[in-house]
Structure formats: structure tokens, C-alpha cells
Amino acid sequence: MKNTRTKILDAAQELIQRVGINAMSYKHISDTVGIRKASIHHHFPKKENLVDELLERCQISYGVYYSDIVNGSDSAPEKLRKLATVFANGLSNQKLCLVGSISTDSNTLQDHSCKILEQSIHNTVTIFSTVFVQGKEEHALVFNETAEDAAFAFFSFLVGTQIVARSCGGVEAFHKAAEVIIGALEK
Amino acid sequence: MKNTRTKILDAAQELIQRVGINAMSYKHISDTVGIRKASIHHHFPKKENLVDELLERCQISYGVYYSDIVNGSDSAPEKLRKLATVFANGLSNQKLCLVGSISTDSNTLQDHSCKILEQSIHNTVTIFSTVFVQGKEEHALVFNETAEDAAFAFFSFLVGTQIVARSCGGVEAFHKAAEVIIGALEK
DNA sequence: CATCCAACCTACCTACTAATAGGTTATTTA
DNA sequence: TAAATAACCTATTAGTAGGTAGGTTGGATG
Numbered sequence A, B: 001m002k003n004t005r006t007k008i009l010d011a012a013q014e015l016i017q018r019v020g021i022n023a024m025s026y027k028h029i030s031d032t033v034g035i036r037k038a039s040i041h042h043h044f045p046k047k048e049n050l051v052d053e054l055l056e057r058c059q060i061s062y063g064v065y066y067s068d069i070v071n072g073s074d075s076a077p078e079k080l081r082k083l084a085t086v087f088a089n090g091l092s093n094q095k096l097c098l099v100g101s102i103s104t105d106s107n108t109l110q111d112h113s114c115k116i117l118e119q120s121i122h123n124t125v126t127i128f129s130t131v132f133v134q135g136k137e138e139h140a141l142v143f144n145e146t147a148e149d150a151a152f153a154f155f156s157f158l159v160g161t162q163i164v165a166r167s168c169g170g171v172e173a174f175h176k177a178a179e180v181i182i183g184a185l186e187k
Numbered sequence C: 001c002a003t004c005c006a007a008c009c010t011a012c013c014t015a016c017t018a019a020t021a022g023g024t025t026a027t028t029t030a
Numbered sequence D: 001t002a003a004a005t006a007a008c009c010t011a012t013t014a015g016t017a018g019g020t021a022g023g024t025t026g027g028a029t030g
Helices: A004-019 A026-033 A037-043 A047-070 A076-092 A098-104 A111-137 A147-167 A170-186 B004-019 B026-033 B037-043 B047-070 B076-092 B098-104 B111-137 B147-167 B170-186
Strands: none
Touching: A004 A026, A004 A037, A004 A047, A004 A098, A026 A037, A047 A076, A047 A098, A047 A111, A076 A111, A076 A147, A076 A170, A098 A111, A098 A147, A098 B098, A098 B147, A111 A147, A111 B147, A147 A170, A147 B098, A147 B111, A147 B147, A147 B170, A170 B147, A170 B170, B004 B026, B004 B037, B004 B047, B004 B098, B026 B037, B047 B076, B047 B098, B047 B111, B076 B111, B076 B147, B076 B170, B098 B111, B098 B147, B111 B147, B147 B170
């Protein structure tokens, strides 16, 4: 059985991914988890504490998830397709990537949260860049700039396409867009 | 001299681009414009009316802006670079594309606003797609899928990179990422 | 058994939200 | 000049936000 703390984090994450960080409230979490609002403050005194821990948690969980794909035995383009599928799956549940969702509201975050967010993005890009190093070595991916720059571009593309496709086109539009970009990179 | 209605729209747009639609309030607009909160309700009875009009207005203004670039005499890749520069300029003022900013919070919008948002995205993609048609004809851009799909992918990429780069890397990271994607498309 | 502590509660606070009611002012129009 | 109208105001509403004070419960430890 999950403890209350984890239940709060899970509910908060889902809410942020669906409606954004500013539309998510302790009231919503309280309704979802079945606990009083004040009890959430017992676990996370301020909203920023909750956000910080959420970002750190997803950094670990998604890091492992991405690493599994990145360190597999597929070709580089195939790995990019698998990474895109992770985002497509989120989209099919109307859920955005947590980092992407929070980034949009980054101007309303505390300094400390911004730092963690920046670190989360940086770590994700670092994991992604392995695929581009592999792709360059195997001549399966062709791109200007460094592998890190390419990984940053690809991650940003996935974040943006998730956001735009949720409003217009859905999962189908997402997959076509991914095929355009991955196709362009592997020529 | 701008009339009050326009001043309200301008202030609201700037606020949404900076902090998102849910962190923007009539109070903020009132402080910015120097008018009472109730007076904003006189012009825009509900917040959704303001958002709707804002989306329609930006559809026209940005439509013209994009069209100027798209219908110019540059090569297709050069036009993509100019479109990217529009987003880079917004980013340098910490401002996101209005459509991108509102899309992130699309799950908290009224149905009618969602429809207009969808239409705005569709129109933008239609304008962008002209460049990809040109690029294919001139063999300056190479991509799978249709020109519309490629335009959708490119627009989504710009939206996402603006969001991610604002949290991590800034304008410099944006330009490098744009070079990766445009470079990949023109090979 | 006593006390300690985490977890959770009720009850409340201040600040802010969108929105409304109703009055004043100034400009335009018949 | 009189009526109508748009623009703006003050004052207030009901609801929600994040956050706090202080009490209850129940299990672990001395």
C-alpha cells in the first residue's frame, strides 16, 4: 500500500500534467487523495516544497526510463522513435511531460524550483545526447552542431509537439510530426 | 492614442506570454493599465471573452507577420530561419508565443476558446506549410510526410524550444537547436 | 504506565479571484 | 436642450488560494 506522502505526490503530478502548475491546488489534491488540506501542509509545508520534490522524483524515475531506451541495442533512429513514443503515450492520456508543463509556468516559480527545473532539463538532454553520439558514429543520424545541441533540439521538439498536438491533431499529428523530424535527422 | 480596450488586450497578452493564462488576472491588468478591475469587466464581461478576442486578434496580427516572411523572395531554409528568429525575439523578452502559452493550459479553457485555439494553430500551420511546399519544389528541403505535417512539426518545435530554452539555455540554446532542425531538413 | 512523536484533524486567517450591482461622469445624438 | 449611451467608478459578493494554530489519535519507545 502506498503511503500518504507518495499518494500526494502522485496526485499532484497528474494534476500538473493535466492542468498546469497554477491550476493545481492543495484543494484538488485533498479531494483526490481523500485527506484534509492541512494534512498536505504537514507533508509539504509550502507548495514549492511539493514542486521541488516532484521535479527531483521525476528526474530519477524518468531518468531510469529514458536510460533503458538509450542504453538498449536498437539503432539510433529507432531509439529516437521509442523516446517519441513515451511522449505520445502521455499525450494519449491528455498528460504533458512534467518538465514541459512546469517550464511553461517557469516565470511564476521560486528561484530554487527554477534551478531544479534547469538541472532536470540538463540531465534529460545529457541522457538523450548519447543517442546522437551513437547516431553520428554509426552514420545513421546526420546533424549540425554538437550531440548535446541535437539532443536539446529533439527534446524541445517532443515537449512542444506534445503541447500543440494536445490542442490540435492529437496523437496522430504527434506521430506524423515525429516522423518528419526523425526522418530529417536520419537522412 | 490607443483606446482602453486595446490597452487591456495588450496588457493581457503580455501577461499571458510571461506568466501563463492562469497566473494572469484582472488585478494585474488593472495595475498595468491604470484602470479599475470593474472597468475591465465592462469591456470583457468574462475572462474567456478576453482570451477569445486575444486569440482572434493574434491570429490576424501574427498571420500577417508570418505571411510577410513566407511570401518573401528568400529560399525556403532562409524563411525557416526568419520564422525561428521571430520566436527567438519573443524569448529574449521572456515571452512565449501566445498560442503556445495558452495551449499548455488548454485543459482549463472553455470549449469555445479551445475551438479558436485549434483554429489558430491550424491557420499558422497552413501559412508555414507554404514554405515546405516551396522547399520541396526547389529541392532545398527534404522531408517525409506532407508539407502540412512538416509545417506542424516545425511550428511545434519552435513552440517547445521557446518553452524549454526559457528555463534552460536561453536565446543561444534556441538558435543552436533551430540550426540543428533546419539543417536536418535542408540536407 | 508515561511520554513522545508522527499523522491527521477542525477551524480559522489573510489575500486574492472573477464577477455583479448600482452610481457618476462625459460625450454623443435626437 | 434633453435624452441616451458608453466609459468608468466604488462597493460588495461568493468562492478559492495558500497557509497557520492548536487539538486528537494511535503506535512506538523509555
